[in-house]
Amino acid sequence: MKSLSKTLLLSAALVTSSGVANATSPPVQPPPPPQTLELEVEINLNLSMTGQEKIDALISSLGAIKNRVTDAGTMTVGAVGYAALGGVVVDDAFNDGLITQGEFDSYLEAHDLVINHDYETATNATELFTQEYQGAMNNLDEAIDLLADAAGEVLTATGIMESAAAADTSPEQTALQGMMGTDEYSIDQAEVDAYNQAVAQVENYAQQAGAFMAAANNTELTASIDSYATVNNFAVGNYTTITYTQAIDEFVINWNDDGFGSGWQGYLTSEFKDASDIYGAGEYVAEYGTMPN
Numbered sequence: 177m178k179s180l181s182k183t184l185l186l187s188a189a190l191v192t193s194s195g196v197a198n199a200t201s202p203p204v205q206p207p208p209p210p211q212t213l214e215l216e217v218e219i220n221l222n223l224s225m226t227g228q229e230k231i232d233a234l235i236s237s238l239g240a241i242k243n244r245v246t247d248a249g250t251m252t253v254g255a256v257g258y259a260a261l262g263g264v265v266v267d268d269a270f271n272d273g274l275i276t277q278g279e280f281d282s283y284l285e286a287h288d289l290v291i292n293h294d295y296e297t298a299t300n301a302t303e304l305f306t307q308e309y310q311g312a313m314n315n316l317d318e319a320i321d322l323l324a325d326a327a328g329e330v331l332t333a334t335g336i337m338e339s340a341a342a343a344d345t346s347p348e349q350t351a352l353q354g355m356m357g358t359d360e361y362s363i364d365q366a367e368v369d370a371y372n373q374a375v376a377q378v379e380n381y382a383q384q385a386g387a388f389m390a391a392a393n394n395t396e397l398t399a400s401i402d403s404y405a406t407v408n409n410f411a412v413g414n415y416t417t418i419t420y421t422q423a424i425d426e427f428v429i430n431w432n433d434d435g436f437g438s439g440w441q442g443y444l445t446s447e448f449k450d451a452s453d454i455y456g457a458g459e460y461v462a463e464y465g466t467m468p469n
Contacts, residue, residue: 221285221289225289226299227293227294227295227299227303230286230289230290230293231290233282233285233286233289233290234283234286234287234289234290236282236286237279237282237283237285237286237287238283240279240282240283241275241279241280241283244272244273244274244275244276244279245273245275247272247273248270248272248273248274249273251269251270251272251273252273255269255270296413297411297413297414298412298413298415299411299412299413300398300402300412301391301392301397301398301399301401301402301405301412302392302398303412303413304401304412304413304415304418304429305388305389305391305392305398306388306389306392308384308388308418309385309388309389309392312381312384312385312388313381313385315377315381315384316378316381316382316385319374319377319378319380319381320378322370322374322377323371323374323375323377323378325374326367326370326371326373326374327371327374329363329367329370329371330363330367330368330371332360332361333360333361333362333363333367334363335361336352336355336356336361339351339352339355340352383420383422384420386447386449387420387422387427387444388420390444390447391420391427391443391444394443394444396443397427397440397443400440401429401440404438405431410431411431414431415429415430415431416430416431417429417430417437418430422448424441425441425442425443425444425445426439426440426441426442427439427440427441427443456468
């Protein structure tokens with residue numbers, strides 16, 4: 177009975193103490209409303225933009241800066257002219273000639289995007305063929321230099337033709353023999369071989385360059401290659417070799433991840449140019465300075 181009374185008294189004391197405490201405590205504030213988290217999504221332009229888009233951005237940013245400089249130059253001419261006549265240029269008249277911080281920042285961003293882009297690894301078939309075209313054109317330039325040197329050697333020797341045609345007297349014929357005895361006015365086997373090899377190289381590299389350019393512009397072909405690479409999970413730019421055989425109009429491409437060469441045939445037959453075509457084009461360029469339409 178005493179234990180029960182103590183328990184009841186203790187309970188009453190706790191209730192009373194609790195009530196007093198609640199009466200004197202400051203009111204409980206409701207919890208703050210949940211904060212809305214604003215997630216700032218940073219777009220990685222280096223990954224989202226193609227190489228050409230980055231170059232376009234660079235051109236655009238440079239164009240804006242160039243316009244500022246051009247405007248400043250034009251206004252400078254006008255301001256100097258007015259100064260000589262007593263014209264007073266108002267404050268901030270040259271503001272349109274100032275490069276803004278935003279324009280400079282856009283340039284820096286585009287500059288970094290282009291500098292850091294991997295242009296050596298093609299991301300699609302068009303880029304692949306364009307890169308191969310540029311390489312073939314570099315080889316073609318070297319082959320043309322070799323041909324010019326080899327042709328010069330042969331043409332120098334053929335220059336004796338005029339002397340031979342005019343040699344109708346004994347002294348002239350004797351002089352002709354003397355000229356023919358020199359290296360300058362004679363053609364040897366090595367010179368013929370060098371010339372023929374240079375001609376063959378020009379034909380080969382011109383053929384390759386033309387094929388790669390035609391392929392880059394052939395949307396049906398590039399779409400087929402891009403689709404093949406996507407389906408087989410290849411990176412188009414990770415190819416090891418690419419060859420073109422004109423006789424059968426076929427491209428063969430080997431990829432690192434592919435165990436065999438993949439071929440595309442019959443896409444360029446409408447672009448073939450025979451000896452008559454290229455000779456006619458050469459004559460047209462010599463006369464008019466440009467390729468025929």
